[in-house]
Amino acid sequence: MSALRLDNISKNFGAIHALDNVSLAIEPGEVVGLMGDNGAGKSTLVKVIAGNFAPTSGQIFISNKPAEFHKPLDAQRAGIEVVYQDLAICNNLSAASNVFLGREMTKPFGPIRIVDYAGMRAKSAQLFERIKSETRPRDLVRRMSGGQRQAVAIARTLLYDARIVLMDEPTAAISVRQVAEVLKLIRYLSDQGIAVVLISHRMPDVFEVADKIAVLRRGRLVASKKASESSPEEVTGLITGAIEAA
Ligand SMILES: Nc1ncnc2c1ncn2[C@@H]1O[C@H](COP(=O)(O)OP(=O)(O)O)[C@@H](O)[C@H]1O
Numbered sequence: 001m002s003a004l005r006l007d008n009i010s011k012n013f014g015a016i017h018a019l020d021n022v023s024l025a026i027e028p029g030e031v032v033g034l035m036g037d038n039g040a041g042k043s044t045l046v047k048v049i050a051g052n053f054a055p056t057s058g059q060i061f062i063s064n065k066p067a068e069f070h071k072p073l074d075a076q077r078a079g080i081e082v083v084y085q086d087l088a089i090c091n092n093l094s095a096a097s098n099v100f101l102g103r104e105m106t107k108p109f110g111p112i113r114i115v116d117y118a119g120m121r122a123k124s125a126q127l128f129e130r131i132k133s134e135t136r137p138r139d140l141v142r143r144m145s146g147g148q149r150q151a152v153a154i155a156r157t158l159l160y161d162a163r164i165v166l167m168d169e170p171t172a173a174i175s176v177r178q179v180a181e182v183l184k185l186i187r188y189l190s191d192q193g194i195a196v197v198l199i200s201h202r203m204p205d206v207f208e209v210a211d212k213i214a215v216l217r218r219g220r221l222v223a224s225k226k227a228s229e230s231s232p233e234e235v236t237g238l239i240t241g242a243i244e245a246a
């Protein structure tokens, strides 16, 4: 049973065909490296899966059941989490507050409910331990390394029991050592049976973690194959169009 299946997904923005009949299946625990030039449609694909845009046509299936997302919350409830390029985290808040951003834990306080900071710290400490990150719940995100920020973003995906994690260029702005940390986290998610879609321009990163390589060119999926049966040279050819399809 596929974690996620896309059947002939198209997305038009006026006259622009950002996605043109994209079909792709992703299994539980599978890591898919999604590659393509700027403007190829990668972010649009992520946004369609995450409920930011409705597809112009086509159907999404989650665990073989048709899914229709009208807003990101619908996708989140179906087990889909996104880690964006900018990580969408708040620098002025603690790690714990960021993990729970928009979904704060509350507890009763007399007749009302108040934010349960202690509860959120305890739960996020557990999550950081689970992903073997040294991040502490009270650490301010402003003072963190890129790798630690990733850990915060990934802890957030675990909080609601994500089944599919979409990562749009997560390693674009971080150092080599931090990239290694992020790749380790991706492997961890995969070991938990979580399907991961990794968008990256960094070919070595993709080939290090991906089970499958998917290549978009001008909105069309021109390849979807085992990473072990492809190569950086082939992917470069597919991205540029030197190789038509594989
Ligand atoms: N919100 C939008 N409105 C109009 N056009 C868009 C929008 N988002 C993306 N596009 C267009 O869709 C195409 C694919 O963009 P995108 O998915 O961002 O590509 P990638 O992430 O691979 O660089 C581009 O031509 C882009 O200009």
Ligand SMILES: [Mg+2]
Pocket: 042, 043, 044
């Ligand atoms: Mg993009």
